[in-house]
Amino acid sequence: xxxxxxxxxxxxxxxxxxxxxxxxxxxxxxxxxxxxxxxxxxxxxxxxxxxxxxxxxxxxxxxxxxxxxxxxxxxxxxxxxxxxxxxxxxxxxxxxxxxxxxxxxxxxxxxxxxxxxxxxxxxxxxxxxxxxxxxxxxxxxxxxxxxxxxxxxxxxxxxxxxxxxxxxxxxxxxxxxxxxxxxxxxxxxxxxxxxxxxx
Amino acid sequence: xxxxxxxxxxxxxxxxxxxxxxxxxxxxxxxxxxxxxxxxxxxxxxxxxxxxxxxxxxxxxxxxxxxxxxxxxxxxxxxxxxxxxxxxxxxxxxxxxxxxxxxxxxxxxxxxxxxxxxxxxxxxxxxxxxxxxxxxxxxxxxxxxxxxxxxxxxxxxxxxxxxxxxxxxxxxxxxxxxxxxxxxxxxxxxxxxxxxxxxxxxxxxxxxxxxxxxxxxxxxx
Numbered sequence: 204x205x206x207x208x209x210x211x212x213x214x215x216x217x218x219x220x221x222x223x224x225x226x227x228x229x230x231x232x233x234x235x236x237x238x239x240x241x242x243x244x245x246x247x248x249x250x251x252x253x254x255x256x257x258x259x260x261x262x263x264x265x266x267x268x269x270x271x272x273x274x275x276x277x278x279x280x281x282x283x284x285x286x287x288x289x290x291x292x293x294x295x296x297x298x299x300x301x302x303x304x305x306x307x308x309x310x311x312x313x314x315x316x317x318x319x320x321x322x323x324x325x326x327x328x329x330x331x332x333x334x335x336x337x338x339x340x341x342x343x344x345x346x347x348x349x350x351x352x353x354x355x356x357x358x359x360x361x362x363x364x365x366x367x368x369x370x371x372x373x374x375x376x377x378x379x380x381x382x383x384x385x386x387x388x389x390x391x392x393x394x395x396x397x398x399x400x401x402x
Numbered sequence: 403x404x405x406x407x408x409x410x411x412x413x414x415x416x417x418x419x420x421x422x423x424x425x426x427x428x429x430x431x432x433x434x435x436x437x438x439x440x441x442x443x444x445x446x447x448x449x450x451x452x453x454x455x456x457x458x459x460x461x462x463x464x465x466x467x468x469x470x471x472x473x474x475x476x477x478x479x480x481x482x483x484x485x486x487x488x489x490x491x492x493x494x495x496x497x498x499x500x501x502x503x504x505x506x507x508x509x510x511x512x513x514x515x516x517x518x519x520x521x522x523x524x525x526x527x528x529x530x531x532x533x534x535x536x537x538x539x540x541x542x543x544x545x546x547x548x549x550x551x552x553x554x555x556x557x558x559x560x561x562x563x564x565x566x567x568x569x570x571x572x573x574x575x576x577x578x579x580x581x582x583x584x585x586x587x588x589x590x591x592x593x594x595x596x597x598x599x600x601x602x603x604x605x606x607x608x609x610x611x612x613x614x615x616x617x618x619x620x621x622x623x
Contacts, residue, residue: 271491274487275489282480299484304489
């Protein structure tokens with residue numbers, strides 16, 4: 204369903220990578236590896252369509268990207284917190300869904316936050332939460348937004364042992380349900396199977 | 403359209419949690435327009451003559467104060483990226499943000515203008531025209547300003563650059579907005595001025611969100 208071929212990217216004079224290609228079918232995931240500065244994040248941004256590639260194509264369900272259909276099927280979580288510090292986790296989650304055009308009722312949002320271990324924190328402003336808890340607020344979006352392709356850039360950062368396992372479980376469930384994932388990480392990931400791509 | 407109203411609601415909610423940022427612009431408007439009558443003294447004829455220009459220039463600068471923050475916070479914390487990747491059209495979300503900016507920074511100026519105009523000895527009908535001109539003009543300022551805010555996003559010293567970029571574009575709004583009140587005081591017809599303001603508003607409402615979206619996509623690359 205996801206077909207990537209001949210992707211190339213350079214920053215200024217420096218060529219980061221060239222001729223990167225892979226394809227993912229339902230239930231498969233890709234582990235993008237590489238040293239610091241090898242272009243993992245750049246690859247992720249090209250993949251989701253935030254920045255244009257020097258060469259190459261990304262196609263989704265046999266259609267060119269970026270398209271509305273692709274964005275509907277996609278969740279991208281990058282390095283940024285992407286949560287509003289002044290709002291509570293509950294408000295953050297519900298407003299993020301509303302911006303995507305999805306009506307998310309309070310019960311579903313609460314259930315997602317509880318699954319991510321934020322019980323009792325849902326009415327506090329995000330500002331007072333720890334870095335790992337902020338990360339969990341963001342990850343709760345994986346549960347509330349129906350998407351087929353998860354693109355997670357260093358999603359395991361700042362998470363404690365329990366949360367790493369939880370995220371691994373979430374990804375495994377997602378794959379078992381016919382989803383796909385592209386992940387970057389320096390650690391071995393607690394998700395079985397998976398293709399590897401070394402930049 | 404739900405995403406549009408959700409964006410407006412979100413930005414209003416965020417502003418309510420951080421009231422000082424909104425109140426700065428409003429207080430700036432009140433203080434600046436109050437300084438002139440105090441500095442010039444009780445000279446009704448002169449005050450009446452300069453009133454439209456001063457109120458409009460103050461409104462313009464007050465709008466400019468809030469503009470650098472329009473997209474900056476969302477850019478820094480990554481929510482802008484999420485908006486760009488949302489299934490909802492980015493243009494719609496941007497339009498929602500611009501409307502929220504006007505509700506927070508423009509509408510209070512419109513509502514305050516009749517009160518502040520009293521300091522300049524404007525009569526009731528002139529105050530009415532002033533309010534109407536600002537009602538048409540301030541959304542125009544927000545719309546044009548959003549393009550500048552998007553273009554200068556992430557640029558160091560962007561605030562100054564924004565002013566240099568946007569203030570010249572505000573000149574037509576200033577001329578026709580202040581001109582409407584001046585014409586009314588001189589006993590002339592104001593329909594032409596207001597129609598031109600309205601025409602510019604319609605044009606900007608159509609093109610500005612689109613231009614802003616294009617600039618934001620470049621800033622995100």
